[in-house]
Amino acid sequence: MSEDLLRGFKATGAESSGVVVEKKALKQLTKRSDAPGLRYLAIWAALLAGSGFLLHTSFSLGIWAIVPAMILYGSILTVPAYSLSHECSHGTAFRTRWLNESVLYITSVLYLEGPYFRRYAHARHHTYTWLRGLDAQMPFETPVTLKGWILEVSNIGQYLYDFPHMLRNALGLYRQDVLEFTPASELPKLKWEARILLAIYIGGAGAAIWTGALWPLFYLAIPRMVGGVTMQLYTIIQHAEMEENNPNILKSTRSFSTNWFGNFLYANMANHVEHHLYPTVPFYKLPDLHKAVADQVPARDGGLFRNNARILRAVLQRAFGRTTELSEKKAA
Amino acid sequence: MSREWTLVCAADKIDEEDVYRFDHEGKTFAVYNTPKGFFASDGLCTHEEAHLADGLVIGTVIECPLHQGRFDIVTGKAKSPPVCIDLKTYPVKVEDDQVFIQLGG
Numbered sequence: 001m002s003e004d005l006l007r008g009f010k011a012t013g014a015e016s017s018g019v020v021v022e023k024k025a026l027k028q029l030t031k032r033s034d035a036p037g038l039r040y041l042a043i044w045a046a047l048l049a050g051s052g053f054l055l056h057t058s059f060s061l062g063i064w065a066i067v068p069a070m071i072l073y074g075s076i077l078t079v080p081a082y083s084l085s086h087e088c089s090h091g092t093a094f095r096t097r098w099l100n101e102s103v104l105y106i107t108s109v110l111y112l113e114g115p116y117f118r119r120y121a122h123a124r125h126h127t128y129t130w131l132r133g134l135d136a137q138m139p140f141e142t143p144v145t146l147k148g149w150i151l152e153v154s155n156i157g158q159y160l161y162d163f164p165h166m167l168r169n170a171l172g173l174y175r176q177d178v179l180e181f182t183p184a185s186e187l188p189k190l191k192w193e194a195r196i197l198l199a200i201y202i203g204g205a206g207a208a209i210w211t212g213a214l215w216p217l218f219y220l221a222i223p224r225m226v227g228g229v230t231m232q233l234y235t236i237i238q239h240a241e242m243e244e245n246n247p248n249i250l251k252s253t254r255s256f257s258t259n260w261f262g263n264f265l266y267a268n269m270a271n272h273v274e275h276h277l278y279p280t281v282p283f284y285k286l287p288d289l290h291k292a293v294a295d296q297v298p299a300r301d302g303g304l305f306r307n308n309a310r311i312l313r314a315v316l317q318r319a320f321g322r323t324t325e326l327s328e329k330k331a332a
Numbered sequence: 333m334s335r336e337w338t339l340v341c342a343a344d345k346i347d348e349e350d351v352y353r354f355d356h357e358g359k360t361f362a363v364y365n366t367p368k369g370f371f372a373s374d375g376l377c378t379h380e381e382a383h384l385a386d387g388l389v390i391g392t393v394i395e396c397p398l399h400q401g402r403f404d405i406v407t408g409k410a411k412s413p414p415v416c417i418d419l420k421t422y423p424v425k426v427e428d429d430q431v432f433i434q435l436g437g
Contacts, residue, residue: 123380
């Protein structure tokens with residue numbers, strides 16, 4: 001990380017990117033309400049019930065039906081859990097605080113990351129977005145290698161990151177990066193949330209084995225692993241193959257186009273540039289924020305599939321010894 | 333700084349449930365108009381020094397624009413991570429539709 005960059009450093013966001021939204025307009029965009037979040041929860045519950053029924057039915061039909069049903073249910077279980085836990089960690093999902101915190105705690109169990117740990121690590125991600133050595137949520141070496149891409153997209157990378165962190169935090173053996181982004185006075189909270197999460201996972205698995213119950217395996221564990229892949233296909237395109245060590249969000253972060261279903265699963269985070277510019281804006285106002293800054297941000301270039309294909313192509317090019325725009329920049 | 337009252341601005345310059353940035357003698361302050369009246373605090377978040385005047389007032393809570401940490405405007409108490417250090421508050425009065433802040437002490 002360049003010393004020059006850190007001299008007089010301003011947190012990455014609208015100011016570091018030269019983007020401005022007039023204060024009164026921004027105030028309207030940041031206003032909080034409970035209704036959109038409650039509507040989201042209701043739709044999520046309905047989709048979970050519907051896709052869960054399809055999965056249940058598929059078990060009597062054979063593997064040709066089980067696979068697509070599992071992908072659908074797993075994605076509906078996992079991606080909104082990620083999206084809600086992220087939104088609630090910002091405190092923006094609901095106006096009513098206890099509602100926000102309750103949803104944060106429940107979805108954090110599904111996302112596999114404690115709320116305090118998430119808040120401190122994610123705060124560091126917003127302060128130092130995609131700045132190597134400073135951003136606490138840069139999950140792979142950049143430019144991403146084939147091994148890094150496989151670990152990330154399979155979601156194995158998350159398990160290898162979160163479970164060791166959870167275990168170490170539970171024992172009070174914090175890693176150096178955790179000590180850097182967490183105030184010392186807050187470390188006991190990290191320790192206790194890690195212990196509670198581990199107790200839920202180990203206790204839940206133990207109870208399922210003890211009673212011989214299979215539903216946690218087929219309706220929670222396996223769908224979470226399958227849906228983890230869908231989740232990573234959304235999250236990897238937030239920053240991968242964008243410029244690193246540049247405090248300008250317009251260079252380090254990618255927004256993309258998607259349809260109603262994608263916007264639902266991802267809680268409008270396809271507007272990712274906009275989210276990093278003004279993280280106080282709740283998910284249901286991100287499309288309005290996009291309109292407000294449309295003439296100040298790059299035009300979107302494709303959706304989920306095109307951007308994932310773009311990243312995979314660059315990863316494969318490097319794997320076969322060819323240079324890419326990002327590897328040339330890094331070498332320079 | 334003295335304990336005298338310092339003029340901030342006209343009261344109607346700060347909308348209801350809003351915050352105003354007041355720079356004075358090299359320091360920055362945040363002055364709030366809440367449903368419980370006017371209040372003032374240091375202007376920078378105790379977490380990573382973002383200007384609270386760019387934040388969101390929700391009732392008597394100020395939310396930092398950078399990481400959405402929250403403080404109680406009335407007491408300055410840190411309410412939600414990532415903030416964990418309380419905010420210094422200052423007495424405020426409104427006279428003749430003008431907002432004053434008492435600094436120092």
